[in-house]
Amino acid sequence: MDEEIKIIKQPGLNINNSIHSVHLSSAERKILLNKLTDAQRDTLEEHRRFRVNSMLLTQFNETGTEWMFIEKQIDPTFDIHFPNESRLHCSCGRGVKYLYVCKSKENNIIQSFGINHLEQEAGISKSIIKEIKSKEHQIDRGLDEILNSVKLGNSFPNVEYEFLKERGYIETIFSDLKLEYLSAFKKVDLPIYEDDMAKLVEKCKEIQRALEVKNSEWSLHTIAGEEFIRQENDYFLENRETVQDALLNQQERVMNNARKIFKKIFLQHTNVIEKYDLDTQDGLLILIISVLFSEENGQQVTRKKTVFDTLYRLSNKYGYDISSFDKIYEMIFAILKDEGMIKHDNNMWKSNYK
Known part of the structure; x- marks a missing residue:
């Protein structure tokens, strides 16, 4: 974008898996979560639950096991010193913090397993279990990124999002699932992942570059040229201060x-x-x-x-x-x-x- 019209100075980088990933301690995470509104915490937890369950469903389907994954449950009050006091119990009877609820494909019987019994009872290999743990860790690091962004004073990128949405571009750069998460985060004013922010910013810049090229090809003194400028540049011309102020x-x-x-x-x-x-x-x-x-x-x-x-x-x-x-x-x-x-x-x- 030109010097007078700036959505953002530089696009965010996709660094979720780089050396610059955010790693919060449990204490830091708790403090930051407590600073969120109830609606923001609920949205973030629902987002995590959806991502974890989607990942687990994929992992289970790829194993060929007789068990079909239904959902993962968590007991946040679990005490490792008193496991049997947990409200969640593996099919073996042991109290657990994390419970994987599964349904048999053969007889529709529903059983619940702790992570250690997924291999023994559900036939999930050690390599798959290791991958499950790794992917859950990646999901948590992504949420740490969002919490850290809140800490830095960031919020939902309404300016960029609305600009692209009004022009019909938002659906071209994000999947339906991503659009659902963006919509949910927008409602509670949560910042988004940096790689998604980078996509928004880059698309805005791409559009502006295209406008600049077309503007140079049209004469502003012709009817067609004036109409083009009116239709294609109104957002920037009329909302320049709003964009800069954001x-x-x-x-x-x-x-x-x-x-x-x-x-x-x-x-x-x-x-x-x-x-x-x-x-x-x-x-x-x-x-x-x-x-x-x-x-x-x-x-x-x-x-x-x-x-x-x-x-x-x-x-x-x-x-x-x-x-x-x-x-x-x-x-x-x-x-x-x-x-x-x-x-x-x-x-x-x-x-x-x-």
Whole structure:
């Protein structure tokens, strides 16, 4: 898109399976889930349940087993020390956290199995069970990506979505199942997967490039040319401020959250800012500090790789320049350590500011 009309500065990258994938701890996941609305949590859980059940149905069908998969059930209160108190029980009688409900293809008898008895009772091979666990892990990492996106202040990409939907393009780039998930996430204002966001942005750019080519071929002083511009460019011409504001609002939310954390950290340490002549307007420095002292980590200081991963994502979405990340990170980490604002305890760095 041209310099005046920008849906987004840079498309998001498909990094679900890259080294930059988000891996939240159970504690971090719980904190972020609690920050969602009830409707958002329900939507996210239903989305996960659907993806897991669809995956399991495919896996079972490919095995040729006599059992047909029906659904997977979960007992969130399961205690490994008191398994028999679980509300879910394998056909062998043992209490389990995860239960796979199956139906016999031969006599329609329904039985439920724990993961360990899928092989013994349902005839599912170890390799398939291993693949099931791996795919469930991938699904959970995808949900971590969404939760992390919420943490960064992102929401559903209404501007890009509505632009493509109004012009009939949305159905051409997503399957029916993807459209259902997009519709559900839109209703509760949840951000979407980065690879799907990248598709939305790239399609918007593709359309704009096509418009620019056609515009150059038409004379704006002819009736046909004026009609073309009116029909094809109205969205951008009439909604330019809305499009720009949507991006700026998202960026501003991210930076405002980062500034609040930055101010909190240095509230009683203004002397450190003066001593080292720190630039309190340096966006990269502010972002690094905000991620280092993320509230989700409690006292633990965020590891360098996680800090970089988070800023890498922001740079892909908003075009932030993080080329000097290493230099600024090493500089501020050394200052925090020398000034006693962080301390090393039990093989980890912890916050020690007042």
